[in-house]
Each structure stands twice: as structure tokens, then as C-alpha cells.
Amino acid sequence: MQSFIEKIIILLSRKKHTALEKLQDNQSLIDTVIHEIPSFLVLKDENGDFLLCNRAVAEFYGTKPEAMVGKHDDDFGVPKEIADNFRNNVLSIMKKGQTSIVMEESRDANTGEIRHFRSIKKPFKDANGKNRILVIATDITDVIESQKQVVKSENLLKEVMSIAKEGIWDWNIATGEVANSPQWYTTLRAPTNHKCTYVEEFAALLHPQDRQNVWSKIETLLNGEAQSYFSEHRMIRFDGSEIWVQDRGKIIERDSEGKPLRMVGAFTDISEQKNHQNELEHIAHYDALTALPNRVLYADRLQQALLQSKRRETFVAILYLDLDGFKPINDAYGHDIGDILLIDVSQRVLARLREGDTLSRLGGDEFSVILADLTSPTEALPILNRILKSFEEPLIINGTTHKVTASVGVTFYPQKGEDIDGDLLIRQADLAMYNAKQSGKNRYHIFDALHDETIRSKHKMVEKIKQALAHDEFVLHFQPKINMHTREILGAEALIRWAQPNEKLIYPLDFLPFIEDEIISIELGEWVIHEALSQLALLEQHNLPISVSVNVSALQLLSGNFAQKLQTILKKFPDANPARLEIEILETSALENLSAAIHVIQECTSMGVQFSLDDFGTGYSSLSYLKRLPISTLKIDQSFIKDIEDNPDDLIIVQGIISLATAFGKKVIAEGVENEKLTSKLLTLGCQMGQGYGIGRPMPIEEFLEWAIQWTNHN
Ligand code: C2E
Ligand code: MG
Ligand code: MG
Numbered sequence: 001m002q003s004f005i006e007k008i009i010i011l012l013s014r015k016k017h018t019a020l021e022k023l024q025d026n027q028s029l030i031d032t033v034i035h036e037i038p039s040f041l042v043l044k045d046e047n048g049d050f051l052l053c054n055r056a057v058a059e060f061y062g063t064k065p066e067a068m069v070g071k072h073d074d075d076f077g078v079p080k081e082i083a084d085n086f087r088n089n090v091l092s093i094m095k096k097g098q099t100s101i102v103m104e105e106s107r108d109a110n111t112g113e114i115r116h117f118r119s120i121k122k123p124f125k126d127a128n129g130k131n132r133i134l135v136i137a138t139d140i141t142d143v144i145e146s147q148k149q150v151v152k153s154e155n156l157l158k159e160v161m162s163i164a165k166e167g168i169w170d171w172n173i174a175t176g177e178v179a180n181s182p183q184w185y186t187t188l189r190a191p192t193n194h195k196c197t198y199v200e201e202f203a204a205l206l207h208p209q210d211r212q213n214v215w216s217k218i219e220t221l222l223n224g225e226a227q228s229y230f231s232e233h234r235m236i237r238f239d240g241s242e243i244w245v246q247d248r249g250k251i252i253e254r255d256s257e258g259k260p261l262r263m264v265g266a267f268t269d270i271s272e273q274k275n276h277q278n279e280l281e282h283i284a285h286y287d288a289l290t291a292l293p294n295r296v297l298y299a300d301r302l303q304q305a306l307l308q309s310k311r312r313e314t315f316v317a318i319l320y321l322d323l324d325g326f327k328p329i330n331d332a333y334g335h336d337i338g339d340i341l342l343i344d345v346s347q348r349v350l351a352r353l354r355e356g357d358t359l360s361r362l363g364g365d366e367f368s369v370i371l372a373d374l375t376s377p378t379e380a381l382p383i384l385n386r387i388l389k390s391f392e393e394p395l396i397i398n399g400t401t402h403k404v405t406a407s408v409g410v411t412f413y414p415q416k417g418e419d420i421d422g423d424l425l426i427r428q429a430d431l432a433m434y435n436a437k438q439s440g441k442n443r444y445h446i447f448d449a450l451h452d453e454t455i456r457s458k459h460k461m462v463e464k465i466k467q468a469l470a471h472d473e474f475v476l477h478f479q480p481k482i483n484m485h486t487r488e489i490l491g492a493e494a495l496i497r498w499a500q501p502n503e504k505l506i507y508p509l510d511f512l513p514f515i516e517d518e519i520i521s522i523e524l525g526e527w528v529i530h531e532a533l534s535q536l537a538l539l540e541q542h543n544l545p546i547s548v549s550v551n552v553s554a555l556q557l558l559s560g561n562f563a564q565k566l567q568t569i570l571k572k573f574p575d576a577n578p579a580r581l582e583i584e585i586l587e588t589s590a591l592e593n594l595s596a597a598i599h600v601i602q603e604c605t606s607m608g609v610q611f612s613l614d615d616f617g618t619g620y621s622s623l624s625y626l627k628r629l630p631i632s633t634l635k636i637d638q639s640f641i642k643d644i645e646d647n648p649d650d651l652i653i654v655q656g657i658i659s660l661a662t663a664f665g666k667k668v669i670a671e672g673v674e675n676e677k678l679t680s681k682l683l684t685l686g687c688q689m690g691q692g693y694g695i696g697r698p699m700p701i702e703e704f705l706e707w708a709i710q711w712t713n714h715n
Pocket of ligand 3: 614615635638671
């Protein structure tokens, strides 16, 4: 600019010096330049009057450049005051002889509006040594206007900041400086006159646990991932107290590349609202008495623990804890004492857990613990022991000592091959807790998934058998026993079968084991005796006065009133001779309670009923008990008979049993006589009685009668 001005001055001086006419005539370059530039160009004389004006000035004053020569601003409607200022100003600059830049204003003659100018005023002397001044003025009205606008908005913002309830902040991202509203300081309880100048000071006030979260939200705004910033977080006030705030902000200024330069925002104190919300959440998720997580939160934690276990391939232990002896205390001393006890228990258990474990009160005196993230199930055991041990110390309330213990059921997640959910796990732990109670309380019991499956199928089977008995679905088949030497039919063993309508027969070993220790097995056993006796009568009618044997289980034999019941049944069949009824018992069932067995057997034999010891050789036969048992027959188990020819050990056993029977005065019968060869072998060994497929298979009574006729005819 300066050099441009210099050039013009040189040209102008030359213009004065040479012939002015020549220049005007030639429409010289200088005129073009002077008149074409958009700025105002004026040359004034020593009095401050116009010597030369360009077209831009002339137009502004509503005249022609030539018409302005020798005149002054006030000749063109410029208010006197302004015109005087112009004159005084140029005179003083000329006097000083120094170029000045002046901000001034003048009135547009065409529109009447006042415009603002930035004028460069350069004094110089012409060729004759006369003072001259060149003025180049640029219209900066628009710039001034927008500046005013900015000031106005800044003032407005300040005004808003001073009265707003929100704490308003204004962050200059480039410099890191912040400006905060008075309310900002008030809410954060800043000391009087304290100024927070840099953004770092704000960051320091964020709650340590929330700081990172807040910054990452701001980051997403700064890097353009988010349009605005919103956060609810805690801040630590200047007095050290904690406050919940809701903070929001926006970028309001960016550079030409879109980089954020300035961000403003506001925050409000939402502590009250948060506290209320927390209270409600607490009520919904925690037990009012013990302040432990309630069922709702527990379910949620369990879910989390299971997911975590899946991710990390770790184990979770679920404990179901029920107090032993809580109810009597509650009943005797009242609920207040009961409540104190529950709170105490919860604290005891809690103190034994690891960080991250969950103790929950499920209701009443039932609690549950989630032990998450175990590297193996065994890791839970020391914790379990610690929990049980925590009950050893008695609790003294109002001078009275109370003692409760806990029964704990435990189950683990994951379980092999099972897709198992939280509800089922709780049920398993509950069931295991019940087992802990059953087996003596004050202990833990671990749920056994395999055992559970067996129990479930066993339970179903027991139900089915009950139904079958009610629907008369059982039948007896009869297998002959003979004297292998005389070929005489001695008797028949009644063997039970389950004949479901339109189904294959089910054999005793496929259903009896399910009801071994169930009451129903006694009822079924009674049915067998009943049925056998009625068939006994039938056999007699058909001229077959043979004995019938029935198998009686240990439970039935030792049930307490077996002899009495047998008597009752016998009375129902007055024609049946009790001496023709034989009862087969297993060695093992007689041994279970030897003296009781002896007693029952004696009672029954006194009615005339015979006893034989079934499957002999498979149990722990001892000579002393064999001597004491009032049984008449030993049935050699079929497993020894089958291989008697090939297996010398079996042969020795069979020989032994036969001599034993002889020595004790018992009869002996071989089971499993599958062929004639065995018959001859047994006869050579001195065993005359036999039973087996080689003689006859177990058959329905009608078939048995036919078989008997054929057998007698052929032998
Ligand atoms: P058990 O009392 O020893 O009866 C003999 C079993 O051997 C019967 O099997 C019979 O069919 C089978 N058997 C007979 N001869 C031969 C043979 O030559 N070869 C082979 N391989 N097997 C032969 P079942 O009927 O399946 O009965 C099995 C067991 O179930 C019986 O053994 C008995 O302990 C029990 N049982 C059967 N009926 C009753 C009942 O009414 N009450 C009770 N408590 N138990 C019964
Ligand atoms: Mg038998
Ligand atoms: Mg047997």
C-alpha cells in the first residue's frame, strides 16, 4: 500500500510540475488509476481544501471530480462538525509532517447514511514547497458493523451467563482457556473471587470414576463422531462434596478446515433427582432388612456370572443357604430378635466372601451366594467351609445367647453336556440344600447331576409301577422244579412279569430294582403271594399237588408284620396247604438283619411255610449264619452251574455247596439247568433237584399245566 501511495505521490508531483493540460488531454495512465480505484483519493492543499478528488469521492459527495477542486467537505453537505474535523486533522498532520492512519466517518450524499473510513493521510511538499496532503480512504462500514454485532452477541452471552440457573462454560479449545458463568462457580461452591481459567482445572473437578467417561464423550464431539455432548456425571465441588450434574455442550466455532475452535455448554445440578432415582433403584434391587441384593438383582448378577463364565471358561458356584433352627427363635423371641439375627447372619457370611461374590437374601431365612470366576469347582470348598464355620460363634442379643447353623446346597456351572439356565441352577442348589438338611443339617451338600437324573427316572418308574398294579398289569409265570433222578415234578417257581397291554413282557430285573426300597414293592410282593396261592389251588384241581415258590424281597420280609400279613392271605385260601408254599429269600436280605430274619422265618415256618435261600453262593455265606437260619433248601446260583463242566473253580464251589447242604441237613437245588448234560453231571455230584430252561422255561399257568401233562407222559 505504502509503495502504491509513494508512486501516486511521485506521479502527482510530476503532474504539477509539467503541464496539467497535457495530462488531461492525453487521458494519461495516472488519471485512469486515480479514478478507477474503489478507495477515495483526495489531494488537499495547505488549507485543507480539495486540489484533486477521484471519481469514488465525487460520487459519494454526489458531484463530479472537477466540481470539487478548491472546495471543502462542508460544501457537499458534510455536517459542519465533521468537515471541521477533517480540516483540523489534515492541518495538524501536515504540520507534524508524518503519515497517519485515521478512522473517521462521513455522510453519503446519495443515501444520507453515515459511513466509516480508514484513511491514510500522507503529508508532502509540492515542487514549490507548498504543503500538500494525500488522503486515501477505504470504506470499512461493513467491518465495523460486524464487529459491533460480535460485541453485541458477546454482551448478550455475558448477560445470559450472569442470570442463567445453569453453570455456563465457554471453552477456547485452541488455547485451553475457559470462561465460566457466576452460577458455574456458585454451583461448584468455588471460594469467592476464585477464577477457573484453564480447562485442566475443570477436569480436576470431575469425579475420578467418571473422568475418563466424560473425556471420551468430549473427544467424540471434538473428532466429529458426535454432534453434541451430553453427560451425567459426578463432580467434586471446591468444598470437597460430591454433586451429580447434567452437562451438555456444542461446538460453536470451527476453523476453515472444520477443526473445532470453541465449545460452549451448560450444566445443572441433578443431585436431588439422582439421589431419588438411586433410592428407588435401591428399593427395587435390595432387601430392606439386610440391604443385600434381592431376588431381582440376584437374578441379574447370576446371569452376568454365567455369561462371564462362558467367556472366560471359568466356573460358577451357586450356594443355597437355609438357616437351621431359625424358626423356633423367631417364634419364641419375636420378629425383632429374628430380624437382628438375620442381619447378623448376612454380615457374617458377607465377611467370608471374596470381592465380587454376591450374597443375596431370597426371602425368610434363605440366602444365596454366587461365587463367580472360579478356576475349578474345588476353589469353592474353602469358602463353603469358612461360611459354615462363621456360624460357630453364638450371637448374644439382649443377654440371650442364640445359635443357628446353616444347611447349604451347592451346584456348579457349567455342567457337562447340559445347557442349563439360572432358574434350574437355583432349583438344583435348593434341592441339594434339602439334602444337606436331611443328612443332619449344619453342612453343605453338593448337587449331583447324574444322581438327579436317576432319581427323576426312578420317580417316574415308581409311579408307573403303582399304576400298573392298580390296573392289574402283572402276571406270574411258573417254572418247573424237578427231581432230575426220578423225573418227578416237585414244584414251580412263580416269577413275576409286567404285561402292559399291547407291549412286550417286561422282566423283573428291568423294573424291580426301581422299587427296591419303595413301599410299593411290599404291596407288589403281597400281590405275588396272593396270586401264587390262588394258582396253587388251580394246580391241585388239575391233580398237580406240587409246591409253589415265591420270591420275597428283604424289605418285604423285614417290614415288621410279614408273618401276620402272610397269615391273613393264607386264611383267604383255606384249601391251600401252607406246606406247599415256599418262600425264596436272597442270602443278602437274610444277612441285612440276621436276628430279625430268623425271627420272621421262624414265625412263618410255624405256620408250615417252607424257606429256601436263593442265589446261594453269590453272597457272603458264612457257616455260622447258615447254621442258625431255619431254611430248608439252598438254591445254587445258576452262574456256577452253567460252567460246571469247563470251569474247575465252579465245580469245586458246587461240590462244596452240596456237601455243606448235606452237612447242615438242607435240601439243595441247582438253578440254570440248561441241558441234559448238566442234569447228568449234577446227579453224579449228588444234586438231585433242578430248575432250568433245559427242563422247562417259566410259563403262564395254562401252559404250565400242559407242560406238566406232557412231561409226565414222556418221563
Ligand atoms: P431267581 O429267583 O433266581 O429266578 C430265576 C431266574 O433265572 C428267572 O429269571 C428265570 O427265568 C431264570 N432262569 C431259570 N432257568 C434258567 C436257565 O436255565 N438259564 C438262564 N439263563 N436263566 C434261567 P427272571 O424271571 O428274569 O427273574 C429274575 C429274578 O427276579 C429272580 O431270580 C428273582 O430274584 C427276581 N424275581 C422274579 N420274580 C420275583 C417276584 O415276584 N418277587 C421278587 N421279589 N423277586 C422276583
Ligand atoms: Mg427265586
Ligand atoms: Mg435264583
